[in-house]
Amino acid sequence: MKHLLAAVDFSNSTRAVLEQSRLLxxxxxxxxxxxxVSTDETATLATTSSFSDYSPEITSMPGDVQLARDISAEELKREHNELIAxxxxxxxxxxxxKALLIRGNPATEILAKAADLKADMIILGSHGHGLFHxxxxxxxxxxxxxxxxxxVLIVPRPGKNTTPPVL
Incomplete structure (x- = not known):
């Protein structure tokens, strides 16, 4: 194995995913x-004419689209800086x-990038959400x-009573 792809989402599981990735x-x-993979909800807002489509109590105001774009750009910048660190x-x-920031559907983009990079393994975290989620x-x-x-290696969420694999 020469190429590993660790997918992170900056949740509580990111540290555990990176530690297992580092060990491997x-x-x-x-x-x-x-x-x-940034799903960036604000990017969706930026493509609409107003926020009122998402929340009826918010009426259309001048600058809605620009505000959404600014928020989206700031979020992408923060995520990029965190990945670089x-x-x-x-x-x-x-x-x-090496760090990669991509926008889109997380599962689709992870799979596509793994194929592009000829990854031998994908490492990602499990949030442990219930069936309803x-x-x-x-x-x-x-x-x-x-x-x-x-x-594919799924790293259990932190705090779960598991024994880490011995490498």
């Missing part, structure tokens, strides 16, 4: 790609790490497992 990349002397920290620890929103990890053309 170190043991395998593999390149680690850290990917974050994560990859820099891993490089300080001797891991060849999965029925409404689906599960990124479940979709990746079902459609991946490579190995």
């Amino acid at each position: 990349a170190g043991k395998l002397n593999a390149r680690l790609w850290i990917i974050h 994560l990859s820099a920290d891993l490089r300080k620890k001797g891991i060849e790490a 999965k029925a409404l929103l689906g599960s990124v990890s479940e979709s990746v497992i079902q459609h991946a053309q490579c190995n």
